[in-house]
Amino acid sequence: MKGVVFTEFVEMVEKKFGHDVADKLLSIPDLESNGVFTAIGTYSHHDMFKLVAGLSELTKISVQDLFRAYGKTIFLTFTRMFPVFFKEVDDSLVFLEALENRIHAEVKKLNPDAELPTFKTTRLSDNKLQMIYISERRMSDFALGLMEGCSDYFNQNLEIQRHNLKSDGSEVKFEITRN
């Protein structure tokens, strides 16, 4: 998992819950990274789960909600970090539709070893998009948060319905309707 996801997470925790909480999380003893992250590094996704689980324990907010909230926040960070992907796009569905072929393709070019989820995208109608999330990481909550961040960024009201295709959450269908 890319380092930027971790550093942004730590920053969010610092802002929302304070330095003490952040320090406690980073001090969790079995983190593979020893709590040291840089944006340009790559780290195990297990660490992310440990951090989120730790935060959930400290804040009594569910892991799902935390992933979702973090997804929403980091989307806006992405729009600032990679403006090139947002140029000339003015519609959330168009952006989401192009995610797999455009953005993930570029990420792969720069980081050949990046492990990304797969999205199978089907345009159902002018204002309806179906995205099937496939990933062994089972982070569909994070994906949902990202979609909500996208909705905010384009200032469009998206209604998102989620349906697990596999009970373990490694394959999830999203039906996104633009109102």
Add this chain to the structure above:
Amino acid sequence: MNKAQFERILARERAARKEAERIMEDKSVELYEVNVKLQSFNTSLEEKIHKRTQKMRNAMAEAESAKNAERDFLAKMSHEIRTPMNAVIGMTHLMFDTQLDSNQKELINSIHYSANLLKSLISDILDLSKIEAGAVEFEERDYNLKELLIAIQKTFSFNLKNKPVEVEIEFDDRLPKIVRGDDVIMNQILMNLVGNSAKFTEEGFIKISASLVSNYEQGSLVELQVRDTGMGIDEVSQTHIFDSFNQVDRDINLKYGGTGLGLAITKHLVELSKGQIHVKSDLGVGTTFTITIPLNNSNSQHKKILDYSDKVDLSNAGKVLLVEDNLLNQKYVGQLLDKWGLAWDLAENGAIAVERCNETTYSIILMDIQMPEMNGHEATTLIRSNQNSNANVPIIALSAFAFEHEVSKSINAGMSDHLTKPFAPVDLKKKIAEHLCILPVQASVEEVFTHHEMLDASYLESFYEGDLQCMLEMFEVFLNSISSYNENFGSAIEAENWNEVSAIAHKLKPIFAMVGLHHKQVIMISLEKEGKLDSPDLVKIKQGYQEFEDLVEELLPVLKEEVIRIKTFLK
């Protein structure tokens, strides 16, 4: 925040920084390695390109040499085949002169006919192969387009005298008379087209016209048309009329002969001349071939095209007797004689000629051969043998017979010379002058001295106003001084003394104009300019100097020859 916590955070941040630095370092090493790989890939790509280019060059050289071999082969074959064919035809002519019975005569006639057919077939095939092998080159020279058309008109008027077909020409006066192009190719194109019309036209006319389409900077776009009132070509046949070995149908081949290559050759020749050819035809009405062709302006238009006829004055040569039954020929020769200021009498046949000779003394007699009542041979024999004042006058046979045995027949009958119809005015004039011992008039200086084509004659003429002595002196000055200029120039460039380069170029500028190369002054002008700049362009200067050297090298032998020629001329 307590101290322990602060130290933890600090340690984490430090570790993060170090890790980031390590990753960056790794990335830059990776980048460096990729760059090196890219460079070596580039080099190998260049090598590959170089190798391929070399291969391509070799292939091109091979193709070129194969083409040359084909060209040589064609040239050789052309000679090898034509020589025995000419021998066959020549021997057949000689056999006509032997004692033959009518059966043998008929057989020899067949041989003669077939041999000629075979010869023209071979010629056509060789022509076509030559064109296709690129062995025919378009050579530019000045020629008189109008005269070329007239000559073709005459040839065919004569050939068609047995058919009620008039051959007419129409020449747009806006066209320059002297043009620059390949007259041999132009002649072949028109001969083929008019020949075609002549073959398929039984009555009416064949009209050859030349008109101006537009002018461009170096010349004119000209439309040449050959229109006939012949049998016409149907629409389907029109589409492949220019294909090789294509005749409209087999019956035509049987009836009219020919190889079916004429129009294919014509099309190739037109294309070689950068022109286009089209056909338009209506069955039973006639056919029009239209050629659009660019013809350049002659670059010596100011020069008078001098020919023999301009230099001979026949006006005091006495009276001519023209013996000719054909009205058209009477008119043609009569007009020429009028033009040259010669008085003349007409005799419509041999018998009348003999009568005239008893009455008047002529300085020369022009005698047709085939005439009603009494032919040219009989008349000549009578004039030579009778007591009359014309018994020793030169008699020139004017006949369409080109065969050697016909010529010897005329000479045996007592004629002095033979001129084959159709002939150009200058040919007749030459013959008359030759037999009357009239020499060409010494023409005036300006008219005769022609400059080498490298020099701009019109500029020289206006510059020296025809003063050849002055021109000679200037040329000699140029020859004597140019080598020292060249030396100074070279050393100034070597010393990178640009002021000096500019000064020498300035001095040389008018000197080039004085030897008729005023258009080459641009080389000097650019050198002069460049030398004055604060930071002159070395490449430009070297290039200019190279051009100057090349020009001098090319010019020196020309000028030396020119000086000798002017000196001889002035003597």
